[in-house]
Amino acid sequence: xxxxxxxxxxxxxxxxWGAIGLQxxxxxxxxxxxxxRTFVERRAWITAExxxxxxxxxxxxxGINLVALTVLIxxxxxxxxxxxxSLAGLxxxxxxxxxxxxxxFKLVQHSAVVHAVxxxxxxxxxxxxxxxxxNMAWPIVKTARREGARALAIxxxxxxxxxxxxxxxxxxxxxxxxxxxxLAVFVLP
Amino acid sequence: xxxxxLYFVLFxxxxxxxxxxxxNLPSLHQDLLGAHWAVDAEFGExxxxxxxxxxxxxxxxISLGYLTYGVAGALLALIAIVLPALxxxxxxxxxxxxxxxxxxxxxMRGISLAVVGLMLTVFWTIMHQQSTDWTGWLIAAAAFGxxxxxxxxxxxxxxxxxxxxxxxxx
Numbered sequence: 001x002x003x004x005x006x007x008x009x010x011x012x013x014x015x016x017w018g019a020i021g022l023q024x025x026x027x028x029x030x031x032x033x034x035x036x037r038t039f040v041e042r043r044a045w046i047t048a049e050x051x052x053x054x055x056x057x058x059x060x061x062x063g064i065n066l067v068a069l070t071v072l073i074x075x076x077x078x079x080x081x082x083x084x085x086s087l088a089g090l091x092x093x094x095x096x097x098x099x100x101x102x103x104x105f106k107l108v109q110h111s112a113v114v115h116a117v118x119x120x121x122x123x124x125x126x127x128x129x130x131x132x133x134x135n136m137a138w139p140i141v142k143t144a145r146r147e148g149a150r151a152l153a154i155x156x157x158x159x160x161x162x163x164x165x166x167x168x169x170x171x172x173x174x175x176x177x178x179x180x181x182x183l184a185v186f187v188l189p
Numbered sequence: 190x191x192x193x194x195l196y197f198v199l200f201x202x203x204x205x206x207x208x209x210x211x212x213n214l215p216s217l218h219q220d221l222l223g224a225h226w227a228v229d230a231e232f233g234e235x236x237x238x239x240x241x242x243x244x245x246x247x248x249x250x251i252s253l254g255y256l257t258y259g260v261a262g263a264l265l266a267l268i269a270i271v272l273p274a275l276x277x278x279x280x281x282x283x284x285x286x287x288x289x290x291x292x293x294x295x296x297m298r299g300i301s302l303a304v305v306g307l308m309l310t311v312f313w314t315i316m317h318q319q320s321t322d323w324t325g326w327l328i329a330a331a332a333f334g335x336x337x338x339x340x341x342x343x344x345x346x347x348x349x350x351x352x353x354x355x356x357x358x359x
Contacts, residue, residue, distance in 0.1 A: 023344055024243040028210065029311070030343045031244055033336060056300035059307075061280050063204045063213075063273035064247030071277050087271060094244025095251050099263050101242050102252040105234060113359060120354015121241065121347050123325040126315035127332030128343065133308035140301055155302060162306025167313045173208060177303050184299025185292045 010081040013074060016043075017089025024094065026121065029129040031066055031090075035073070036135050045077055048139040055136070059177060067091075154187050191226050191258050193265065199224075200250060200269035210239070210247025217250070221257065231256045324357050 016038055024031040039046045046054075054076075058068035067087070074086030108114045137159065144155040162180050165171045199220045203213035214232070221227035235256060239249025247270060254266030287293050316329065328350050335341045335349075 021243055023342070025241060025344055026347050027240045027242070027244075027246040027248075029315075030347070034343065037339075052301045052304065053297055055304055056297050057280050057284055058277055059208070059300065059304065061274065061277040062206065062208060063276075064210050064245050064270055065208075066210075066245035066247065067270060067274035068277035071274055072281060075278065075281075083275075090244060091267065091271070094242065094248060095263065095267055098238060098242040098244070098248050098251045099255045099260070101238050102235070102255045105238055109234065113355060116358040117351040117354045118237075118241070119325075119358045120328055120350045120352070122315060122318075123321060123329040124332035124347055124350030125240065126312050127329035127334075128336050128346070129308060129312045129315065130329070130333050131336045133305055133312065134337075136301070136308060137305045140298070140305065155298075158299065158302045159305050162303040163309045164306075166306055166310040173307065176306070177300055180303035180306075181296045181299035184302065185295040188295050188298055 006079055006081055009078040010085040013078050013082050014085040014089045017070065017074075017086045018093055021090040021093035022097075026125040026128060028066055029125045029132060032132045033128050033135075035066075035069070036132065039073060046073065048135070049143075050076075052136055052139055059173070151188060158183060158187075191262075193258075193261065195224075196226065196258060196262070197265040197269060200254070200266050201272065204250075204269050204273045210245055210249070211236075213247075213250065217253070221253075227253070227257045324353075328353055 020031065020034045020038060024034050036048075036051065040048050040051055054069055054072045055065070057072065058065040061068045067090075070086045070090050071083050074082040074084070076082075078085060140155060140159075141152065144152040158180060162176055165176045165179070166173065199217065200213075203216040203220070206216065207213035214236075217227075218232060222229070231253060235249045235252035238252040239246045242248060242252070250266045250270060251263050254262030254264075256262075258265070284293075284297075316325065332346050332350055335346050336343065
C-alpha cells in the first residue's frame with residue numbers, strides 16, 4: 001500500500017466508505033460484500049485473513065458488528081482520523097437514505113406492487129449473503145488445505161456443526177462462538 | 190411527551206446489551222411500548238426498512254427512531270449504536286496482548302469457522318422468513334451468480350430482483 005499522509009488517507013477513507021454507504025442497498029449482506037470487494041480485492045489494503053480476524057473481534061463486541069468492523073478497518077488504515085472518516089462515510093449516507101425510505105414507506109406500504117417487488121428483492125439479499133459466507137470460508141479452507149487433509153476435514157466439520165447448531169438447534173450465537181473457539185483450540189493446530 | 194435523555198438511554202442500553210443488529214429488539218420493544226413512545230406496527234415497519242436500506246441491517250433502529258421521534262430520534266439512535274461499537278478497540282487491544290499465546294490462534298480460527306456458520310444461518314433465515322418457493326430460490330441463485338461474476342453492480346442486481354418480483358408475484 002502506498003503511504004499517504006494521515007489527512008490524505010482520511011479523505012480517501014471517507015470517499016471509499018461513502019460509496020459503500022450509498023450503494024449497499026439490501027442491508028448487511030450487500031454491505032459486507034462491498035467491504036470485502038473494496039478493501040480486500042480491489043484495493044488490497046487488508047488481507048482476507050485479517051478481515052476474518054477483525055470480524056471475529058467484532059462478534060465479541062456488543063452492538064452492530066458491521067459498525068465495529070468499520071471502526072477496526074478505519075483504525076488500521078488511518079488511525080483515529082480514519083475511524084471518524086470511516087464511520088461518517090458509511091453512516092451518513094445510509095442513515096439519510098434510511099430516514100427517507102422510512103418517510104416514503106408510509107405512503108406505499110399497502111401497495112401490492114411494493115410487496116411484489118420486495119418479495120423479489122429479499123431472496124436476492126440471501127444470495128448475496130451466500131457469497132459473503134463463501135468469501136469468508138475461502139481463506140480458512142485455503143489455510144487448512146495447506147496443513148493437510150485432517151485439518152481440512154476438521155475445519156469443514158466444525159463449519160457444518162456451527163451452522164447446524166445455529167439454524168437447526170437455534171442455540172444462542174454467544175454459546176456457539178465460545179463452543180467453537182474452545183473446540184478449535186483442542187482439535188486444530 | 191418523549192424525554193430525549195431517557196429515550197437515548199433506552200436505545201443505548203439496548204445496543205450495549207446486544208450482539209448483532211437485531212438482538213436489541215426485545216429490550217427496545219419492552220421499554221418503548223411500556224413508555225407509550227412507540228406502537229407495535231412501527232417495529233415491523235422499521236425492521237423491513239432496515240433490510241432494504243443501505244448499511245447494516247442494524248440501522249433498523251434509525252428507522253424506529255425516525256418513526257417515533259422524527260429526525261431527533263434518528264440522530265439519538267445513531268449515537269446510541271456508534272458508541273458501543275467503539276468498544277471493539279478495547280477488544281482488539283486485549284487481543285493484541287494475548288495474540289502471541291499459542292492457544293489464541295486456535296481460538297480465533299474456531300471463531301472464524303463459527304462466523305461462516307453464522308452467515309449461512311442468516312442466508313437460511315432470510316430464505317425461510319416468507320413462503321419462498323422455487324422462484325425465490327432461483328432469484329437467490331441468480332443474485333449469487335451475478336454478484337460472484339463481479340461484472341454487475343449490487344444495486345443493479347437488486348433492481349433486477351425487484352423487477353422479477355414485480356413480474357412474478359404481482
